[in-house]
Amino acid sequence: MSMFTFKVSKNKTHKKLLDANHRILQGEPWTVPWTAETILQVMFLWIASFWLVGSWIVPFIAHAAGVNKEALTYRGQALYSLLTDVVEGLTGIVILHRCLARFKPLPAHWFSFTLKGSWHIDVGLGCLLFPFVNCLSQINLKLLPLPNPVSASSVERSIMARDPVAMALYAIVVSVCAPIWEEIIFRGFLLPSLTRYMPVWCSVAMSSLAFAVVHFNLQRLLPLVFLGVVMGAVFVRSRNLLASMLLHSLWNGFVFLDLMK
Template sequence: MQLTEICLMLSIGFMVVISLFDNTQQSILDHKKSLIQAYAEGMLIIWLPVIFLLVHLVYSPLTLVSIGLKWNDSWQFLTSLGLLILVIFYFILSSLSLVKDEASQASLAKQITPLAWFMPKTKSQLAIFTLGLSVSAGICEELIFRGYLLHALTEHVGLSFAVLISSALFGLCHLYQGLDHVIRTFIIGLVLCGVYWFSQSLLMAIILHIAVDIYGGMTSYIVRHKMSKPCLKT
């Protein structure tokens, strides 16, 4: 194993370990850390292994294309692209309708309560959450978990176990958001693996990941500003 790959694996392990001992939620609730600080730290942590990945690619036979970052003209890719456009269009329409739909606001408020502490409250926080954290998470986490790890693990344990292991590690990296969110993220990881496998392109998983995260931030922001529920003011 090359030194660059060892550093890469250690940085991925660091992502998992730091999530196990993360106290971001309590720090934010105690006003010891701002949301913008938390977003900045999150971006730093997820970009670290990507930097090591890019260095490793220079000194190994692997390329960004070989781990899935490619555009192709297959029917699977084009079908995935079409479905992805529909999903994004749905997210936009859903966000716009949420502004005036009080019933949906109330329903969504209950769903986002466990993560209310982490969601953007101001326009500046929303901008960093969407353009910074969401985009970074989509690019970095897909390159690491669905790109490099899935490729590396498949060679040793086969595709099925590689999907389960990479998705489990993906989920564990979100432990700071609560155990329920770890399970939810694990399932999302499985779905993103399916998107990658069907489209044969990591680009589809990256774009979908970014879209889902931005949608979550936008809808949470809308609900927070349209309702006066105490549970959303943490």
């Protein structure tokens, strides 16, 4: 091999390393075939459907069937919450599917799930930030204290009653269902869609803010924004929804276990 060939090969290798570092630090934008109109349409319908299903449709069906949620046992209320969450999530998936149907087949890296790659390391590093998220929760509560007195939620009541079946059902809601639905819409759809109009890092920040705001809880705004940034960064690096879902699930599980103390 001549010296010239060696230098060319070395320069190509160096360029590839620089490109890889750029992808890791900056993130490559997604190919987005839809406009802001579709982004707003999906997000509005998704939020509206969760409110409509959870606050009106499911309660109406339950009332028509003679079911009073407040009169149910701890296990009955937990099952009611699980069924409501599943119906809400599936409705959101149907909306997303219908709104994006005309753009299929979608470009590469959209709604990708894979066990391959080193994303496990990113998830592990994200878990190391959980104490900081918890610290932000305490700061947020000091800035915006909870109203006094605070009524215990159905989850907290079932934990205080030490009902194992109810706690298991609630664990499925918070550690399985919620991460799936929320990651599909915020990291799977919103974050990549925003890269059509802004840099990837800005898309991570904006999708994280939206993620926090739609929880409608000012006492948890700061930790949710930061958590959204962490999950967004993991997703951008891996292009894998499974990574952000797992990290989201681990955080929710961490919070749930903390409630059980």
